Amino acid sequence: MLFLVHMIVNIPASLPADEAARVKAEEKEYSQKLQREGKWPHIWRVVGEYANYSVFEARDNDELHTMLSNLPLFPYMQIKVTPLARHPSSIH
Numbered sequence: 001m002l003f004l005v006h007m008i009v010n011i012p013a014s015l016p017a018d019e020a021a022r023v024k025a026e027e028k029e030y031s032q033k034l035q036r037e038g039k040w041p042h043i044w045r046v047v048g049e050y051a052n053y054s055v056f057e058a059r060d061n062d063e064l065h066t067m068l069s070n071l072p073l074f075p076y077m078q079i080k081v082t083p084l085a086r087h088p089s090s091i092h
């Protein structure tokens, strides 16, 4: 199943800079692992925002929830998930 995921990141100013840098480095590593595994086939920056639109490939809602809730930045994110179905006009 494919899911469109919108993530908005809000790191509080109270988080020490070195801790924020550590969490972002862990996030990058985890994100790239899921991308290499084919679980996170698209990630696009929203221009001018600390936000992204991503496409995830997951077996079901539970697998997607596990992937999202394991994101190191998860405590600092607002996430909106849109399940995707095949478009009847798609040629792919």
Ligand SMILES: O=C(O)C[C@H]1C=CC(=O)O1
Pocket: 007, 009, 027, 028, 031, 043, 050, 051, 052, 073
């Ligand atoms: O930068 C972001 O959009 C947040 C997050 C998602 C992947 C990643 O490396 O960071």
